Amino acid sequence: MKRFLKILGIIIGVVVLIFVGFALFINFKPPTQYKNEARDLTITPDSAKVAEGARIASLLCKSCHMSEDGKLGGGFMPDTKVFGKIYAPNITHSDKARIHGYTDGQLVYLFRTGIKKDGYYAPPWMPKFPLMSDHDIECIVAFLRSDHPMVQPSDLVQPAPEPSFLAKALLFGVFKPLPYPEQPIPEPDTTNKVEFGKYLATAKFDCYSCHSADFATNNEMEPSKSIGFFGGGNKLLNREGKQMLSANITMDAETGIGNWTEAQFIKCVKYGERPSGVATRYPMEPWSNLTDEEVSAIWAYLQTVPKISYKVVLPES
Ligand code: HEC
Ligand code: HEC
CATH class of the missing domain: 1.10.760 (Cytochrome Bc1 Complex; Chain D, domain 2)
Incomplete structure (x- = not known):
């Protein structure tokens, strides 16, 4: 028994040492330096x-x-x-x-x-x-x-x-650099409302990154593969450092915004006013510089996103 305890003691000791060693390693390790392969570009402003x-x-x-x-x-x-x-x-x-x-x-x-x-x-x-x-x-x-x-x-x-x-x-x-695009990335087709909305919500204005389950499980190269895509619950902080949660903005009628009208959605996104009259709080600030056409396209795209039944209890302010 004594011998067993001794061996157990040694094993625990080694595990603790490895753990402490790893923690010290992370804490003092200099950050990784990557090769900067920036292209030679000149952007002509107008x-x-x-x-x-x-x-x-x-x-x-x-x-x-x-x-x-x-x-x-x-x-x-x-x-x-x-x-x-x-x-x-x-x-x-x-x-x-x-x-x-x-x-x-x-x-x-x-x-x-x-x-x-x-x-x-x-x-x-x-x-x-x-x-x-x-x-x-x-x-x-x-x-x-x-x-x-x-x-x-x-x-x-x-x-x-x-x-x-x-x-x-x-x-x-967890967080690693992203690959530089190998092909030119064209402008979205603005006449295809759903495609345009998808571009705005996932590539240009990044709505999905806050509105999916967690930044750490977001898929930056293929946003729709992010866990809990648009289902909310991502933990964010307000200006005072208090925890906030992002909302479920899939079209699930019970837990998402499936009961909203397009006009209510536009009012909420651009002016921060929900159908209930309660204002959205930081970090969801009014996106007043979006056009109605843009928010309407995001709305059209959200109709095509799989519904997620997930109730986010938004914290009281
Ligand atoms: C959520 C906060 C946040 C937003 C939004 C943000 N940035 Fe930053 N940015 C940072 C932080 C933090 C750093 C410092 C990174 C570091 O220390 O390595 C930074 C660094 C930078 C740098 C300097 C990189 C260097 O060599 O030190 C540039 C340029 C920059 N941001 C441009 C932008 C532009 C342009 C936008 C909008 C398209 C933007 N940022 C949006 C937080 C933000
Ligand atoms: C920086 C993170 C962040 C980004 C980016 C973001 N949101 Fe939000 N959003 C939130 C948070 C947090 C809430 C909850 C606010 C609250 O509790 O008052 C929210 C709430 C909402 C609501 C209200 C939902 C409800 O049920 O009350 C809508 C609609 C919404 N966001 C749409 C969008 C759209 C569209 C975009 C992109 C243009 C976007 N959000 C980008 C964090 C974000």
């Missing part, structure tokens, strides 16, 4: 591209990168407790900005794959756009290069991030 880029940025970049002066001088992200202290950097025309020195090709490479100019992977909280059309990606770059008020030089410098252990563990095992 006013239409800059305007569309500014609209995309107001919907997709502002929430993290905008500072109090209304420029994209950087900001602190609310997800503090879970992931540690994360800052979205300054991406204006200042030479203090982290975007300084990026070529057009390197920017496109970052947005597609998540690999930064220095070869390190931008963590999951910086979104990636692997399926966005080449034209829309070019609009974002054209806007970042323009003289738009949002990108006028700002001298703000955000502190270095302090990722939590969990954030490091996820970066070690």
Whole structure:
């Protein structure tokens, strides 16, 4: 018996050591540096591209990168407790900005794959756009290069991030760079409402990423294969760091939005007003810069998404 206990003790000791060793490894391991294979690209800006880029940025970049002066001088992200202290950097025309020195090709490479100019992977909280059309990606770059008020030089410098252990563990095992597209990605066919809505909800405006079960099980290359696709329940945080859950927006009548009308959906997405009169809360902010046609196309596409019966109890505010 004594001998057995001794052996058991040794085994437990070894397991604990391996565990502690692994934890220390993750905590102190320098992040992986990838090869930066950015293409040699020159994006020719025109006013239409800059305007569309500014609209995309107001919907997709502002929430993290905008500072109090209304420029994209950087900001602190609310997800503090879970992931540690994360800052979205300054991406204006200042030479203090982290975007300084990026070529057009390197920017496109970052947005597609998540690999930064220095070869390190931008963590999951910086979104990636692997399926966005080449034209829309070019609009974002054209806007970042323009003289738009949002990108006028700002001298703000955000502190270095302090990722939590969990954030490091996820970066070690779960989140990896995405492949750079091998073929050009054309514009969606806007005359095919369902296809256009699919493009908006899964490639351009990323509704699915919050509205599926979990960021860690989302399939970025084939969004419809994400677990709980549009069925909600993904854990998010509000500005105070309190947990929020995304809503089930499949057409299930009981647990999703199958009883809504198209007009109610448009009102909710664009102005944050649900049929019940209760406003949607951060991080579901009104997407007021979407056109009615775009939201209507998303609605048409959601009719084709398999219904999921999953009741999300949205937290009280
Ligand atoms: C959810 C928050 C969030 C959103 C939305 C977001 N970003 Fe970021 N972004 C970050 C964070 C955090 C980093 C810092 C990554 C790091 O430290 O590695 C970052 C880094 C960057 C960088 C600098 C990369 C470098 O080399 O340091 C650029 C350029 C950038 N973002 C552009 C954009 C653009 C353009 C958009 C909109 C299309 C956008 N971001 C949307 C959070 C965000
Ligand atoms: C950053 C994450 C995020 C993104 C991106 C996002 N949503 Fe949401 N959405 C949420 C959260 C969280 C809620 C629940 C808000 C609440 O509890 O007040 C929500 C609620 C909703 C609701 C209300 C559903 C209900 O039953 O009350 C609709 C409709 C909706 N989102 C549609 C969309 C569409 C369409 C898009 C893309 C254009 C989108 N969302 C993008 C996080 C997100």
